[in-house]
Amino acid sequence: MGKPVANADAQIQCLHQGLASITSPGETKLTINGKNAFTNISGTINSITCTQQPPPDKNKPCTTFSITHGTASKLTVGGKPVVLQGDTGDSDGKPTNGCEIKNAGQNILQTE
Numbered sequence: 001m002g003k004p005v006a007n008a009d010a011q012i013q014c015l016h017q018g019l020a021s022i023t024s025p026g027e028t029k030l031t032i033n034g035k036n037a038f039t040n041i042s043g044t045i046n047s048i049t050c051t052q053q054p055p056p057d058k059n060k061p062c063t064t065f066s067i068t069h070g071t072a073s074k075l076t077v078g079g080k081p082v083v084l085q086g087d088t089g090d091s092d093g094k095p096t097n098g099c100e101i102k103n104a105g106q107n108i109l110q111t112e
Helices: none
Strands: 011-014 020-022 027-032 035-037 041-045 064-067 088-091 099-103
Touching (some): 011 020, 011 041, 011 064, 064 099
Antiparallel strands (some): 027 035, 041 064, 088 099
């Protein structure tokens, strides 16, 4: 079974459970439930919700994220694979970083 394609209602978290807000516009050529789909996603992370907090451990909480390419093998927009639920990317937290699409924001359109 395929994975849901991420749209503008997707829920993204850093590896430390920080909640993200999407700032990238998405692909206007493909909408799902009236919301743009994505071939890449970027945005901000609420640093207060990131559990990787600053000193005394010299950590930096996550404040931004990016998933720079989708992993779909069968569905593309403009020649680029769409982003799927479960795809991962980078965040700017230190020493460890990363993010994941926890919920695609819809379950109508799925692909591999």
